[in-house]
Amino acid sequence: PTRSPQFAMAYQTVIIHQDILKADCPPIPTISIHENDLSTTVLSAFLLSGANQPIGLSAAYGTRRVMQAIAFSTSSQVLVVKLATKTKPTVKKKGKKNVNGHSQPGRQLLRDMILCAKHRKVAVNMDRIAISLHIDLGMHIVDGVDLVSAMRSEQFTADDMVQLLGGQFAAHKATVANLFKDDSYSADRLRYISLQAWVAQRAAEKVQRLHALPAIHTGTLDQHHLSSMAEIHRNGDRLVALKPTVVKNDVQKDLTEKLGKLQVSSTRYKTRLRFSASQTLQLEMGHKGQTIKVKGRAMGVEGKTATITISGAKGSTIRAIHxxxxxxxxxxxxxxxxxxxxxxxxxxxxxxxxxxxxxxxxSTSLSTGGLTSAVPADIVFPHRPLNPSQRKAVRAMISDEDRHRLTVIHGPPGTGKTTVISACVTSLIAGRD
Structure with missing residues (x-):
């Protein structure tokens, strides 16, 4: 079997054949290069392959959601840059060249000739790319457009991406969904990151009024706010990465069939079957004393009952669903x-x-001045006694002082957080009388 093209440690050119668009397209020359080997010659040749075109971007991320590689695409060529991982971000500080005290010429060329140059750059989830450039590499991006802004659902879906590419007669929905379902980095995923950038570039050429879509210029943002937002984004990304990719669904073994579709009942809420356009089902079914495996999809869920369509032979009982x-x-x-x-x-x-x-x-929070609402003189909660820490928390919650405008109540399960909230509500209600 043909091996998937891999990321180069230095410099290599591979040819990639796309299977996203239904129309015939020429093979795509793809250069895979380490950032330390970048040169003006390499970047200039890449830019000449798509003069006056928007540049498609994509990126691949490691297990900690740190950017490991970034791809750039014109309509006829892709450049994939493997990033150095042992150096710290070169975020500039006042009076210093960079944080780690040494230059990174390849990264500087990337910044000057593409990322911060006046080329319109487009990507699916450009927000993740822009934030990763800031938090991982200490770099900005100029004129970056997120294709999600052009999608009807305001988040990525395969259906919306197909529409941007010209509709169902122009692109294969299944391959689009498979292409963008994963942005993780590994040595054999060069084809995926390359095609993600190439498809973004092709979509950008078809989007009407691309120039009217809002652009991202991270260098013009308040850098403290940008760092705070980057932390929120990165933490959220890491939590999403912890979600399982395979879940065993607890269901009843018996099933019914209605209008050619299976109806299956879940037995546990946490592992219940759910409708999802991006997930598939693997069913193990009993058939004449044997177990057969078939693929399916949940088309709808009502209460505990899920309606499933399957491809392949049907069994008489359910032995397992994943x-x-x-x-x-x-x-x-x-x-x-x-x-x-x-x-x-x-x-x-x-x-x-x-x-x-x-x-x-x-430090920038301003006093709002005295409030006119009545503040209860004391805590009113006749239902049960409060311990000292609960009383302290309730007093902070009902206070009008600026230092108490934001009060966070936290503690292990069973320590009385809900009781504190109840006491706050009853006290505020009593204070209005």
Whole structure:
């Protein structure tokens, strides 16, 4: 079998054949190079392959979600740069050339000729790339556009990406979904990171009014706020990476069939079957005393019952079901991504809110002056006695002092956090009487 092209430690050129677009496309020459081997000649030749074109970007990340490689694409060529991992980010400080005290000429060329040059750069999840450049490499990006901003659902879906590429008659949905489902780094994933950048570039050429989409210029943002937002983003990315990619679903063995689809009942809430456009099911079914494996997908869920379509022979009983793929983002995760993207695009005043300032930038939090609302003179909670720490917490919550505008109640399970909140509510209600 043909081996997948791998990242080069120095410099190599491979030819990649795409299977995303249905139209015939020429093979894509792909240069894989280590950042220490970058030169003006290499970068100039790459830029000449797509003069006046938007440049597609993609990146691959390690287990700690640190950027390991970054890819750039014109319509006819891809350049993949393997990043050095043993040096610290070269974030400039006043009076110093960089943090680690030595120059990195390849990285500087990358910055000057592509990242901070006046080329429009496009990517799926450009927010992650921009933040990783800042937090991992100490570098900015100029004129970076996130293709998610052009998607109807405001988050990446294979359906929306296919539409950007020209619709179902122009692109294969299944291969699009498979291409963008993973951005992890490994030596044999050169093809994936290359095609991700190439597909982003092709989509950018088809997006109407690309110039009207909001651009990301991280160098013009407040750097303290950018670092705070980068920490939020990176921590969220690491939590998502901890989510399992395979989950065994606890279900009843018996099943029913309706209109050619299987109906299966979950027996445990935590491992229940869920509808997801990005996940598939692996079913082990009993059939004439044997176990057969078939693939399926949950098409809908109502209560404990999931409706499943399968491809292949059906069995009479369910022996096991596994959900393959990470679960879709929660509403909170999707909103977090949107807020971060809007911040990078300078479309949201996230750090103008007192709540945000109190957590991430308390030195800029301004006094709001005296409030006119009545504050209860004492704690009113007749339901049960409060211990000293609970009373202290309630007093802080009902206080009008600026230092208590943001009060965090924390503690192990069973220590009375809910009781504190209840006491705060009853005290505030009593104070209005």
């Amino acid at each position: 959900t393959i793929g990470r679960e879709d983002p929660t509403n909170a995760e999707a909103l977090r991504s949107k807020v971060i993207r809007l911040f990078l695009q300078r479309s949201a005043g996230f750090f103008n809110h007192y709540f945000s300032q109190s957590i991430w930038d308390p």
